[in-house]
Amino acid sequence: xxxxxxxxxxxxxxxxxxxxxxxxxxxxxxxxxxxxxxxxxxxxxxxxxxxxxxxxxxxxxxxxxxxxxxxxxxxxxxxxxxxxxxxxxxxxxxxxxxxxxxxxxxxxxxxxxxxxxxxxxxxxxxxxxxxxxxxxxxxxxxxxxxxxxxxxxxxxxxxxxxxxxxxxxxxxxxxxxxxxxxxxxxxxxxxxxxxxxxxxxxxxxxxxxxxxxxxxxxxxxxxxxxxxxxxxxxxxxxxxxxxxxxxxxxxxxxxxxxxxxxxxxxxxxxxxxxxxxxxxxxxxxxxxxxxxxxxxxxxxxxxxxxxxxxxxxxxxxxxxxxxxxxxxxxxxxxxxxxxxxxxxxxxxxxxxxxxxxxxxxxxxxxxxxxxxxxxxxxxxxxxxxxxxxxxxxxxxxxxxxxxxxxxxxxxxxxxxxxxxx
Amino acid sequence: xxxxxxxxxxxxxxxxxxxxxxxxxxxxxxxxxxxxxxxxxxxxxxxxxxxxxxxxxxxxxxxxxxxxxxxxxxxxxxxxxxxxxxxxxxxxxxxxxxxxxxxxxxxxxxxxxxxxxxxxxxxxxxxxxxxxxxxxxxxxxxxxxxxxxxxxxxxxxxxxxxxxxxxxxxxxxxxxxxxxxxxxxxxxxxxxxxxxxxxxxxxxxxxxxxxxxxxxxxxxxxxxxxxxxxxxxxxxxxxxxxxxxxxxxxxxxxxxxxxxxxxxxxxxxxxxxxxxxxxxxxxxxxxxx
Numbered sequence: 085x086x087x088x089x090x091x092x093x094x095x096x097x098x099x100x101x102x103x104x105x106x107x108x109x110x111x112x113x114x115x116x117x118x119x120x121x122x123x124x125x126x127x128x129x130x131x132x133x134x135x136x137x138x139x140x141x142x143x144x145x146x147x148x149x150x151x152x153x154x155x156x157x158x159x160x161x162x163x164x165x166x167x168x169x170x171x172x173x174x175x176x177x178x179x180x181x182x183x184x185x186x187x188x189x190x191x192x193x194x195x196x197x198x199x200x201x202x203x204x205x206x207x208x209x210x211x212x213x214x215x216x217x218x219x220x221x222x223x224x225x226x227x228x229x230x231x232x233x234x235x236x237x238x239x240x241x242x243x244x245x246x247x248x249x250x251x252x253x254x255x256x257x258x259x260x261x262x263x264x265x266x267x268x269x270x271x272x273x274x275x276x277x278x279x280x281x282x283x284x285x286x287x288x289x290x291x292x293x294x295x296x297x298x299x300x301x302x303x304x305x306x307x308x309x310x311x312x313x314x315x316x317x318x319x320x321x322x323x324x325x326x327x328x329x330x331x332x333x334x335x336x337x338x339x340x341x342x343x344x345x346x347x348x349x350x351x352x353x354x355x356x357x358x359x360x361x362x363x364x365x366x367x368x369x370x371x372x373x374x375x376x377x378x379x380x381x382x383x384x385x386x387x388x389x390x391x392x393x394x395x396x397x398x399x400x401x402x403x404x405x406x407x408x409x410x411x412x413x414x415x416x417x418x419x420x421x422x423x424x425x426x427x428x429x430x431x432x433x434x435x436x437x438x439x440x441x442x443x444x445x446x447x448x449x450x451x452x453x454x455x456x457x458x459x460x461x462x463x464x465x466x467x468x469x470x471x472x473x474x475x476x477x478x479x480x481x482x483x484x485x486x487x488x489x490x491x492x493x494x495x496x497x498x499x500x501x502x503x504x505x
Numbered sequence: 506x507x508x509x510x511x512x513x514x515x516x517x518x519x520x521x522x523x524x525x526x527x528x529x530x531x532x533x534x535x536x537x538x539x540x541x542x543x544x545x546x547x548x549x550x551x552x553x554x555x556x557x558x559x560x561x562x563x564x565x566x567x568x569x570x571x572x573x574x575x576x577x578x579x580x581x582x583x584x585x586x587x588x589x590x591x592x593x594x595x596x597x598x599x600x601x602x603x604x605x606x607x608x609x610x611x612x613x614x615x616x617x618x619x620x621x622x623x624x625x626x627x628x629x630x631x632x633x634x635x636x637x638x639x640x641x642x643x644x645x646x647x648x649x650x651x652x653x654x655x656x657x658x659x660x661x662x663x664x665x666x667x668x669x670x671x672x673x674x675x676x677x678x679x680x681x682x683x684x685x686x687x688x689x690x691x692x693x694x695x696x697x698x699x700x701x702x703x704x705x706x707x708x709x710x711x712x713x714x715x716x717x718x719x720x721x722x723x724x725x726x727x728x729x730x731x732x733x734x735x736x737x738x739x740x741x742x743x744x745x746x747x748x749x750x751x752x753x754x755x756x757x758x759x760x761x762x763x764x765x766x767x768x769x770x771x772x773x774x775x776x777x778x779x780x781x782x783x784x785x786x787x788x789x790x791x792x793x794x
Contacts, residue, residue, distance in 0.1 A: 152760065155760075156759040156760045157759075159545055159546075159759070159763055160545060160759050160763070163545035163546065164545075180546055183546075184546050184548075260648060261647055261648075263634075263643070271654075272740070272742065273740065273742060321633075321634065322633030322634060322649050322651045322654075323632055323633045323634055323651055323654065325651060325654040326653060326654040326739065326740075326742045327654075334634075335634060338634065338635070340634060463546060466761070467761060467762045467763070470760070470761040470762075471762075474744065474745065474761075477742055477743060477744050478743070478744030478745065480743075481654055481655070481656060481742065481743030481744050481746075482656065482743075483656045483743055483744035483745070483746055484744065
């Protein structure tokens with residue numbers, strides 16, 4: 085215990101020394117204002133406000149909004165008043181924010197000794213636009229197949245390795261009469277909701293968004309991806325047809341679902357008995373081939389308008405570096421905030437293996453090779469993705485049935501979008 | 506006759522100026538933005554005049570949103586008034602004065618709940634896996650009904666929440682109005698062997714004509730502002746089955762596209778349509794009275 089405290093104090097002191105050396109004196113002259121979405125890791129930071137105050141000379145303040153509202157508000161706010169020093173942004177809107185110059189390149193103001201390179205390669209990739217890093221990751225990852233070990237064992241099955249095996253397994257395990265379902269899919273609208281899951285099929289079947297600046301998504305790959313996704317909804321739990329992450333994870337963690345393909349941070353919740361009734365019963369592996377896992381990342385970026393001068397940007401950069409430092413990631417690990425661990429040095433540490441076991445760690449490492457950026461990296465992506473999200477929700481819920489008509493409509497919209505740039 | 510004092514003008518002009526500023530400045534700003542091509546992700550904009558309005562009439566989601574808004578308005582206003590009148594008559598006829606007071610307190614509680622809280626509570630109750638409403642349905646049929654995801658039931662399910670809040674509240678108001686009516690016409694009708702429904706249909710409701718019409722107008726205005734309820738419960742889904750005009754305008758302005766000029770043009774059209782509809786209805790009601 086004494087030794088642990090000694091090391092913690094030593095590590096804390098060393099981090100402070102690094103920041104102090106890079107800062108020298110008072111770095112911030114006013115409170116750092118952050119527009120964010122609720123994350124346990126950010127709440128945890130609030131317990132260490134004094135540490136940041138000592139380091140920078142100022143405090144910080146979070147305004148939280150849930151994901152969809154945060155996206156809507158941050159876009160409107162950054163385009164108009166721009167009063168936030170730091171924005172919580174994500175892979176889907178980094179291009180829009182960077183191209184609109186609402187944020188500035190991060191590494192110009194990120195202390196070099198905090199080691200940005202330590203972040204997972206996939207997360208650094210989605211945090212960048214045109215090769216320039218714009219945010220430091222707070223959460224991110226790829227996809228995993230989560231399956232109920234007990235259910236598969238009782239059915240004499242092994243985790244599916246291909247899409248065909250996956251569909252056959254869902255058909256076998258789906259038993260609505262007993263309130264048990266094969267899977268839970270995201271049906272609710274949004275580039276980060278139903279479209280996010282659909283894209284893994286689209287990419288698996290060879291789909292591409294644009295070729296030489298022209299829409300290329302209206303293709304056989306999109307048709308096949310949509311048909312497959314709609315077919316799988318036969319085995320999806322009720323409530324997911326218009327639901328997203330929350331409905332899917334609630335259905336799985338409440339024990340009503342056999343297997344799901346979802347983003348990797350869910351593993352932390354699933355293994356937490358306070359949040360999940362299936363803790364200890366879940367197996368983790370890579371999604372069935374040829375699905376291409378959706379690499380994603382959310383993080384903190386420096387606002388351009390509120391930080392008009394270099395000093396203010398340096399202050400925001402210091403806050404982001406502190407908030408995403410190795411020391412704070414180790415605190416998250418200690419608190420069991422699995423989804424918000426992004427540094428390779430922490431993921432590969434003995435403490436991580438001890439806390440989460442070898443299976444999750446090896447599944448994470450293995451899935452990295454099947455993970456890619458599936459969306460169209462462009463400032464117009466949220467607009468195009470959300471438009472497809474609505475059409476896809478209409479198809480899923482049966483308010484329209486013509487897949488080709490939907491794709492034609494999306495293509496016409498895409499042409500309008502690119503014509504105005 | 507010459508006026509002796511300028512006091513009315515002194516008191517009236519300042520608030521009228523404030524009201525004029527509050528009413529006209531946002532309206533003029535909205536019209537001005539609607540005539541441009543402003544988007545949040547573009548720093549510059551220019552005047553495109555009526556282009557946004559022309560585009561709207563070729564937009565299937567806008568046409569759909571008009572229909573959904575009209576259906577929402579008709580269904581919620583009619584259902585609220587029917588529930589309110591029937592409940593008020595039932596309480597007036599059957600409950601003791603003490604019970605009437607107690608139930609009145611209970612009926613006021615739903616409308617005092619913030620709309621967002623009410624929407625969350627009902628959304629959870631409609632949940633097909635864990636919801637209270639689905640519990641007996643699962644027992645009886647073996648399968649839950651996903652009320653908020655089915656195109657046939659989604660709008661009606663949201664309307665239930667609206668009617669639950671306002672129908673109960675209005676029933677208390679109508680009950681209190683019934684209590685203020687002179688008892689003699691009711692007694693006379695009963696002496697002539699009129700049935701209960703006849704007493705209220707031919708005497709009670711006509712006597713409450715003016716306040717009931719006021720309640721209808723209040724509910725019409727309130728139903729136009731159902732954005733929060735729909736946003737929390739369905740976000741306009743499934744697909745666009747519950748997407749009203751204000752939902753679609755918000756979605757275009759802030760959620761999906763950042764097209765604030767396009768969204769403003771919808772807001773301007775809504776304002777014009779509302780003014781025309783309310784003026785026609787008002788004149789029609791006055792003539793009818």
